[in-house]
Amino acid sequence: MSENPRNTYREEASELLSNLEESLLELEAAPGDPEIVGSVFRCMHTIKGSGAMFGFDRIASFTHDVETVFDRVRSGTLPVTRDLITLTLEARDHIRNLLDAEFGGPPVDGARGESLLFRYRALSASAATPGAQPSEAPSEPAASVGPRRWRIVFRPDAQAFLNGARPTLLLDELRALGACGVTAHLDALPNLEELDPELSYLGWTILLDADCGRDAIHDVFIFVEGACQLSIEPEEVDPPAEAPPSRRQPAPAAETLPDSPVAANLEAPDNRPRAESAVASIRVGADKLDSLVNGVGELVTAQARLTRIANASGDPELEFVAEEMERLIDRLRADAMGLRMLPIGATFSRFRRLVRDLSRELGKEVDLATDGEETELDKNVIEQLNDPLVHIIRNSVDHGIERPAARLENGKSSRGVIRLSAMHSGAHVLIRIADDGAGLDRDAILRKAVERSLVAPDVEMPDAEVYKLIFRPGFSTAPAVTEVSGRGVGLDVVARGVASLRGSVDVRSRRGEGTVFTLKLPLTLAIIDGLLVCVGQQYFVIPVADVLECVELTQNDIRAMHGRNAVVVRGEMVSYVPLRTLFGIGGAPPPISQVILAETDRGKFGFLVDRVIGDHQTVIKSLGPVYRGVESVSGATILGDGSVALILDPGKVVQEALLCA
Numbered sequence: 001m002s003e004n005p006r007n008t009y010r011e012e013a014s015e016l017l018s019n020l021e022e023s024l025l026e027l028e029a030a031p032g033d034p035e036i037v038g039s040v041f042r043c044m045h046t047i048k049g050s051g052a053m054f055g056f057d058r059i060a061s062f063t064h065d066v067e068t069v070f071d072r073v074r075s076g077t078l079p080v081t082r083d084l085i086t087l088t089l090e091a092r093d094h095i096r097n098l099l100d101a102e103f104g105g106p107p108v109d110g111a112r113g114e115s116l117l118f119r120y121r122a123l124s125a126s127a128a129t130p131g132a133q134p135s136e137a138p139s140e141p142a143a144s145v146g147p148r149r150w151r152i153v154f155r156p157d158a159q160a161f162l163n164g165a166r167p168t169l170l171l172d173e174l175r176a177l178g179a180c181g182v183t184a185h186l187d188a189l190p191n192l193e194e195l196d197p198e199l200s201y202l203g204w205t206i207l208l209d210a211d212c213g214r215d216a217i218h219d220v221f222i223f224v225e226g227a228c229q230l231s232i233e234p235e236e237v238d239p240p241a242e243a244p245p246s247r248r249q250p251a252p253a254a255e256t257l258p259d260s261p262v263a264a265n266l267e268a269p270d271n272r273p274r275a276e277s278a279v280a281s282i283r284v285g286a287d288k289l290d291s292l293v294n295g296v297g298e299l300v301t302a303q304a305r306l307t308r309i310a311n312a313s314g315d316p317e318l319e320f321v322a323e324e325m326e327r328l329i330d331r332l333r334a335d336a337m338g339l340r341m342l343p344i345g346a347t348f349s350r351f352r353r354l355v356r357d358l359s360r361e362l363g364k365e366v367d368l369a370t371d372g373e374e375t376e377l378d379k380n381v382i383e384q385l386n387d388p389l390v391h392i393i394r395n396s397v398d399h400g401i402e403r404p405a406a407r408l409e410n411g412k413s414s415r416g417v418i419r420l421s422a423m424h425s426g427a428h429v430l431i432r433i434a435d436d437g438a439g440l441d442r443d444a445i446l447r448k449a450v451e452r453s454l455v456a457p458d459v460e461m462p463d464a465e466v467y468k469l470i471f472r473p474g475f476s477t478a479p480a481v482t483e484v485s486g487r488g489v490g491l492d493v494v495a496r497g498v499a500s501l502r503g504s505v506d507v508r509s510r511r512g513e514g515t516v517f518t519l520k521l522p523l524t525l526a527i528i529d530g531l532l533v534c535v536g537q538q539y540f541v542i543p544v545a546d547v548l549e550c551v552e553l554t555q556n557d558i559r560a561m562h563g564r565n566a567v568v569v570r571g572e573m574v575s576y577v578p579l580r581t582l583f584g585i586g587g588a589p590p591p592i593s594q595v596i597l598a599e600t601d602r603g604k605f606g607f608l609v610d611r612v613i614g615d616h617q618t619v620i621k622s623l624g625p626v627y628r629g630v631e632s633v634s635g636a637t638i639l640g641d642g643s644v645a646l647i648l649d650p651g652k653v654v655q656e657a658l659l660c661a
Helices: 003-029 034-053 057-075 082-102 110-127 167-177 214-220 254-259 261-267 286-313 316-339 345-362 379-400 404-409 442-451 463-471 490-500 555-560 650-660
Strands: 147-156 179-185 203-211 228-235 341-343 366-371 376-378 416-425 428-435 504-510 514-522 527-535 538-543 547-554 566-569 572-578 592-600 603-609 611-619 633-638 644-648
Touching: 003 034, 003 082, 003 345, 034 057, 034 167, 034 214, 057 082, 057 110, 082 110, 147 167, 147 214, 167 179, 167 203, 167 214, 203 214, 214 228, 286 316, 286 527, 286 611, 316 341, 341 345, 341 379, 345 366, 345 379, 345 416, 376 379, 379 416, 379 428, 379 490, 379 514, 442 463, 463 490, 463 504, 490 504, 490 514, 527 592, 527 603, 527 644, 538 611, 547 555, 547 566, 547 603, 572 592, 572 650, 592 611, 592 650, 603 650, 611 633, 611 644, 644 650
Parallel strands: 366 416, 538 644, 572 603
Antiparallel strands: 147 203, 147 228, 179 203, 341 376, 416 428, 428 514, 504 514, 527 538, 527 611, 547 592, 566 572, 592 603, 633 644
16 A cells, blocks of 8 residues: 555544544533534544555554444433543544554554453443433434435545545445445446556445434445545335345346436546535645745745846836736735635644643633634644643643632632633734633742842832743742642743744733733744845845834934934834944944834834835745844845845844843
8 A cells, every 4th residue: 555545544534533532522511412422423433444444453443442332322322421521532542642653653552442442341331220311312313213225326436546445345334234235337447458457447336224324324435425426315115025135145226227317427427517525625735835835935035136137127128027027926925825824723622622631630620712713824833833822721720720619719600711812913813811710929920030039129020021020941939840830841931932933922910810821923934024124234124014104313313312212203202223233233324214113012112224125025034043042033034136134023122122221
């Protein structure tokens, strides 16, 4: 078997395991919902069936036993309990480990799986004792179940074998449902010299006599849905019905196929419209997307050079071509960046399990609420966002949310709430993690900071500055080290992780009411719109998303301020940072300079430059580990003439300037 089908299964199974975890957590909140029970069952059934199809026998065998338990849940003979949900979540993790082991991960101890199955059997046995309450989630309406005959017409796509499909296994699963007869369709079979052994040419009509409904039959084909032609219809059986075909005797139904509309479609598959269930999308590897975006970035740089040459040439035709290229590349850039934008909801859903497990471990009652799941963010930002969010949520559950008794004493509900939300704000995304817990203890944080000599004992600090101390490496106010917290590494990871994304984190808290962490992150880490400026012979790029306006500043204006780095804009005095002084750039400033006003975490600030050149599509390049400590510069870009411009982080520039003042 080729590697491609195995990798396809790995991706599909990973998605199914994520869906399984989400469905199990939903089922815990609504144990009588038959749709959720069906979703759990279908996830397991697909993992099992496709695992067997692709040769992952350990996964298929283990999942089959778990699936059998949930088949009892579907039939109403086994109730949904918290213990069953916990056990199935552990089984889901075991399947994940089995999958990783198939692709080079650490080996999995088989005893773990046997232990889980033993616990399942114990649960099943206890459910069979008197007094157990069955689930109210029948798999299908009673009217749809009963002894009946089904006519199933199945023809896999021509590429089925190349994708790892094994139709014989599907037919075996049908035989497990009841007595059936199978007739093969040979109409598409080519002459021997034209036959490709890797393609699928056959189709089948199956007459199945089984005490099951349509959904049970459909589940057999769930993995190949969208990659086959499939019809499942009940067939009337006259009272003096013939004996049902045995498993070894093919049903004599081939003669009637030409009169069937399904069979007519099978005879001319190329003229048949695609099934409505076909997915109008394709799966593309992340490396290919990254390569595409990198290629677009090189095009942006080359286009900037072309525009520069065209403007210098004075040739109208060349200028027209350069403008047309710029328009096309702008559109290509927007399309390429759009391909990497993903909704953040999938990331949010992962934390439901984290909150559930932590609250159980700590003896607390905590719910996770989410909002703004449709907000889109660059996939690279989302991938690097996981660790910061994990540590903030762990901190909120452990330090923020009180125990149920303490909450009731304070007039709160016994169940705490952590709310994850996301929203767009210009070229940024704001992600908030809010809890309704005890809030941060300002005095305890200051005492710890004084104890560690981080601040002077008599220092006066605003709340916002005090709360920033919790992001210092090794800082913790926990009285004891536990498995969850106390080592002071969690929020330090948050600060470093957010900084690596060119973002910022803000903390607001009110004692007794809760804490809100706000992460401000760029939409993308690849290409941004920037404002190109210069100081002497050095070029800088300031993200357009941060820029408010530009104002002129003469030497007379500078002298009128008597040495203060400030400018008056419509009656408002705004401080500015002279980049020439901050970066030690030589030479004299021009008679008229420019102040770029920008919004930062510390309010409105200006940046004094010699000249504003104009808008610039900025392809962000990393400066490498040597410049990792230079926080005011977030990257670099290559200009049309081959020179390098540094990309400034306005907030970090202001912070550095204030420290140097």
